[in-house]
Amino acid sequence: MTRIKLKGFQLFKDRHGRWRCYHRKSRTPIDLTRFPLGSAEFIAECARIVALKEAQTPKEKPGSLGMLICDYRASAAFLDLAPRTQADYQKHFDYLRPIADTPLARLDRPLVVRIRDRAAATKGRRFGNYLKATLSVVFGWGRERGYLADNPASxxxxxxxPKGAPDANRPWSDAERHAVLDAAPAHMLPAIAMMMMTGLGPKDALSLPRSHWRDGEIGTKRAKTGEPVFWPVPAPLDAILRAAPRHDAVTLCASSTGRPWTLDGFRASWRTLRMRLEADGAIGPGLTLYGLRHTVAVILREAGCDERTIADALGQKTIEMARRYARGADLRPKMRGVVASFDAELNKRRTKLVKLD
Known part of the structure; x- marks a missing residue:
């Protein structure tokens, strides 16, 4: 069979040794039995798929919001982002599709505020705030390249x-952590313990290669930020990992079938476990897997770690997120020691004053 390379198409052999061909952008497969590879029929089918994709791709008006977004998506600034961040941005671009024809000259701060507020009203406060942040990034990129004179989202x-609203990813209590560890099935326990005792998010914990756990230590990079994360494995986690069911998956954690977990698959299993424990009264409502990152930050803060140390432990570039994650830490034990030292220093100074008099 003749091998040819066409731009925009992926050609490979599957695990059965059969050739497969896909259009990269649309993921449209080509039936190589009907259109033999390298034949005139194959070339014609490739041209048809490309033409169909171009016809379906909306044409953006010059000087419009849609054109700016389209150009930004094709830039290195977007393509260098982590896949998760690209997916989050794309959700916002899809939301903005109905107003893609809006001229950039019309975009000012009041209009951006209205866009943010409407998104928050229909899809939630977090989505509205994140949408505004995404627009600020896109407008900032466009301003540097002459698309706009100003960044209207800045x-x-x-x-x-709202006051009194529960945190989206609240820290877990000690009792909740122990209840979940005691009730988790053997195939879920390593992943939950990994998130609980290293601060890795669900995606990073589930995709962690087996080779990244070595000599009692875990070394990896966060998928979202690219920041390195290094953790000497705590003894309880080490014991759980060594006692985990054997499997041949390349990842450290695996499902009951011995295959790498998918994020959706693990979340579905976690939901079943969480609802059962909630019904039994073993845990409170609102427990999330991502809340375990907040839990680790709170524990580190209560242990006296500074914000830079917490940021390094969680793989954060800046201390702002570490400060947010550690919010709610119980600082009473630490502050009792601080005030005791402060009181002793005051007494020392008072004694010196008395001697001088």
Missing amino acids: GIKAIRR
Whole structure:
């Protein structure tokens, strides 16, 4: 069979040794039995798929919001982002599709605020705030390249969380952590313990290669930020990992079938476990897997770690997110020691004053 390379198409052999061909952007497969590879029929089918894709691709108006987004998506600034961040941005671009024809000259701060507020009203406060942040990134990129004279999303504050509203990813209590560890099935326990005792997010924990656990230590990079994460494995986690069911998956954690977990698959299994424990009264409502990152931050903060150390432990570039994650830490034990030292220092100084008099 003749091998040819066509731009925009992926050609490979599957695990059965059969040739497969896909259009990369649309993931449209080509039936190589009907259109033999390298034949005139094959070339014609490739041209048809490309033409169909181009016909389905909306044409953006010059000087419009849609054109700016289209150009930004094709730039290195977007393509260098982590896949998760690209997917999050794309959700916002899809939301903005109905107003893609809006001229850039019409975009000002009041209009951006209205876009943010409408998104928050229909899809939630977090989505609205994140949409505003995404627009700020895109407008900033466009401003540097002459698309706009100003960044109309710059300086707009995020919508504040209503007072009394529960945190989206609250830290787990000690009792909740122990209850989940005691009730988790053997094939789920390593992944949950990994998130609980290293601060890795669900995606990073589930995709961690087996080779990244070595000599009692875990070394990896966060998928979202690319920041390195290094953890000497705590003894309880080490014991759980060594006692985990054997499997041949390349990842450290695996499902009951011995295959790498998918994020959706693990979340479905976690939901079943969480609902059962909630019904039994073993855990409170609102427990999330991502809340375990907040839990680790809170524990480190209560242990006296500074914000830079917490940021390094969680793989954060800046301390702002570490500060947010550690919010709610119980600082009373630490502050009792601080005030005791402060009181002793005051007494020492008072004694010196008395001697001078």
